[in-house]
Amino acid sequence: MDIVTYEILRNGLYACAREMKIAMMRTAGSPIVHSGGDASAAVFDAEMQLVAQGNDIPTMLGSAVISTKASVEAIGRDRLRPGDVIVSNDAYLGGGNHQPDVQFTRPVFVDGQIIAFVMTRGHWTDIGGQAPGSYTAMTWDIFAEGVRIPPVLLYRDDKPVEDVMTLIVQNTRDPSVRLLDIQAQYAGCFVGDRRIAAMARKHGVDALRDAMARALDHSERLMREAIRQIPDGVYEAEDKVEPVAGPAGWPTAEIPIKVKITKSGDSIHFDYAGTGPQTRGGINCPFSVTCNSTWFTVKAITDVSIPINQGCYRPVSIDAPKGSLVNCSFPASVVAGNTETSPRLIDLLLRALAPAVPRRVVGQSNCGAFSGVFGGPDPDAERVRRTGRPFVGMIDPHAGGMGARPDKDGVNGIRVYVGNAGSTAVELIEQTSPLTVEEWSLVPDTGGAGEFRGGLTSRRVYRVEYDEATFTVCGERGIHPPLGQFGGEAGSTFRCEIRRADGSTVRVPAKSGHEIVHAGDQVLLQPAGSGGYGDPALRKRERILDDLRDGYVTVAGLGVPSAEAEALLREAGLG
Template identity: 80%
Template sequence: MDIVTYEILRSSLYATAREMKLAMMRTAGSPIVHSGGDASAAVFDAEMQLVAQGNDIPTMLGSAVISTRASVEAIGRDRLRPGDVIVSNDVYLGGGNHQPDVQFTRPVFVDGAIVAFVMTRGHWSDIGGQLPGSYTTQTWDVFAEGIRIPPVLLYRDDRPVEDLMTIILQNTRDPAVRLLDVQSQYAGCVVGDRRIAAIARRHGPAALAEAMRRALDHSERLMREAIRAIPDGTYEAEDELEPVSGPPGWPTAPIPLRVKVTKAGESIHFDYAGTGAQTRGGINCPLSVTCNSTWFTVKAITDVTIPINQGCYRPVTIAAPEGSVVNCSFPAPVVAGNTETSPRIIDLLLKALAPAMPDRVVGQSNCGAFSGLFGGMDPDEARVAATGRRYVGVIDPHAGGMGARATKDGVNGVRVYVGNAGSTSVEIIEQTSPLTVEEWSLVPDTGGAGEWRGGLTSRRVYRVGYGEATFTACGERGIHPPLGQFGGAAGSTFVCEVRRGEAVTHVPAKGSHEIVHAGDVVLLQPAGAGGYGDPRRRDRARLLDDLKDGYVTPEALTRDYGLTPQDAAALCVEAADV
């Protein structure tokens, strides 16, 4: 195959994945999908190897390497026919990442043979379970986290399997909106099917298969070259994972996280031996999530321009003890392992690899989705009449700080690592729910001091308009702050409060829910991020800009950056003159 034809075919695969994602966002019912983009799409070859993906959600796409094969093998390849769609969200039977992320897998047939598979995955705003939003960590087992869907056929010959559809939808709190999400993911699969089939008919199935094979081999070759540049050696790190705040009798000790990284030549091995056993509460990671976190880290510290597909992961091997918090066994709950524990694994790996690649690592980051979830009945009769929905659930992922880098400050108010969906816009929240967002701001001094400053976190404050509702917070770094690199200071920890008049309830990062009523105020503030390098070496001009922008307070100049009171006062005068 000539290089021009190959590049046309390869680029067409990535374009197909992007178009599938857009089809989902334009038709989904959940704001977290159509506004926040918490959805992904990918193309797999006939042997279920990931060959192309969109610039979507890394935690969905890495785990799909495992879940797509599990879905097809569970149904049986020989049973599949055109127009079929497999649905699955089960971590244990389907290789998923957590139950709110639901995967659709569709075979692409040309001339009676499977030439590819296409996959869509979306975060459903509710999947049933113990609490509205399906996102509490205070769960005894996986059954409390929502309906488990093993790999089963949801569409047969492009027609929904109605009885199964009814069972799934009626086990969620807003079935009408869930139906829109189902149809959006089906639409994404149909778009992918049509595009891949058209490519195969134009160029031939053999040419398509050859382009897929070359794409995998090309990414593998580039990744091996990038890994070869890492100094050979063994690198180790350890950290502690914060436990779930549970009732009396629940574990209260931190869970150890440990890794040994062995780099030799063009391959790299990660061994998580010594990591603590799986624990009570939904912070455990299935193996698919730990693999994805590891693959993500390798990609991030090497060469981000390498086309992402399964070939990138071939030089990487992983060992994770079964029954541990990084490879949990049934029926351990997992909902926040995907969003809160997974970034902690990435920070652990960056800590281990910092001596080998100091210019590629960053200070520790906010490490979580920091979702605020509300669920209850809408008292606004006009909105109920307009939407036809009495029950209203809101899931709002938040933005914290990203760690500072070797040559740049961290990023303010951003989702990091494997969960890069956007926060829900204020306009959508206030238009569709009985909530008012009274504040959305960056919080000064929450980024760790350093020669390069850690990113600031953001704060959202809601005023409740529900007559009565549940509020659940799910976050990370409520106890252990995000540390800096090479002398950089730590960022701030997670803060969440419910204010009822003069009374203030402090909500832990990993705990139960609160009942809120009209007039209550909820503050949610994710963790900040660590700095990079000695704060005393920060450039004076950058400190001046920080003051002007409100990123640091005058008190931080002496406390965090080591300025004398006289120099700090002079800098404040200069900032005030602008």
């Protein structure tokens, strides 16, 4: 195949994945999908290898390497027909990452043979379970996290399997919105099917197959060369994960996480032996999540320009003890393993690899989705009449600090690592739910000091207008702050509190169950900050003055003597 045809086909595959996600976002019902972009799409070859993906949610796409194969094998390749769509969210039977992320998988047929598979995955605002939003970590087992959907056919011959669809949507709190999400994901798969089939008919099935194989091999070669640049050796690190805050008798011990990384030539091996056993509460990682965190880290410390597909992962091998926090066994609950424990693993890997690639790591980051979740009956009768939704759920992923870099400050107010969704727009929250956002701001002094300062976290304060609703938050770093690298200082920890209308205040742990809120209550949600990079004494004075002018730090946060503080304020034009 000539290089021009190959590049047309390769780029066409990536363009197809991007178009699939756009089709989903334009028609989805969940605001976290159509506004926040918490959705992904990808293309797989006929052997179910990931060959192209959008610039979407890393935790969805890495785990799809496992879940797509599991979905097809569960149904049986020989049973599939044109127009079929498999649905699954199950972490154990379907290789999923957590149950709110629902995957659709569709075979692409040309002339009677499967030439590819396309996949869409979206985060549904509710999937059932013990609390609205399906996002509480205080669960006894996976059954409390929502409806488990093993791989089953949801569309047959491009027609919905009505009984299965009814069973799924009626086990959620807002079935009409779930139906829109289903149709959106189906539309994304339909678009992908048509685009891939058109490419095959134009250039030939054999050419498309060869282009897919060549793309995988090309990314593998580039990744092996990038890994070769890392010094050979053994690198280790350990940390502790905070447990879920539960009732009396609930586990209270922190769970150790450990890794031993062996780099040799053009391959790299990760061994998580020594990591603690799986625990009560939804902070356990399915193996697919641990694989994704590991693959993400390797990609981040090597060459981000390498076209991302499954070829990138071939030089990486992973061992994780069965029944551990990083390879849990049924029926352990997993909802926050995907969003909170997973980024903690990435911070662990970056700390282990820092001596090998000091210019490719960052200070520790906020490490979590920090999603604030509200759910309850809508007291606005006019809005209920207009929308037909008597129950309103709202899930809002939050933005914390990203760790400082070797030559730059960290990023303020951002999702990091495997999460790539945006916070919900204030206007959308206030238009569609009984909430008012009274504050959305960056919080000074929450980024760790260093030659380069850690990124600041953000704070949101909601005023509740529900008559009665549940509030759930699932966060990370409520006890242990994000540390710096090479002398950089730690950032701030997680903070959440409910200020009751009667004047009392309730502090909410980072990982717990749900709280009941009422009209007039205020909810403050503030993710963790991030760590600095390098010795703070090396920070240039002009940068410190800029921090003061921008309100990123305060003189109290600088911790300098009063005379020096006054001098800094005068020099910054603030005295």
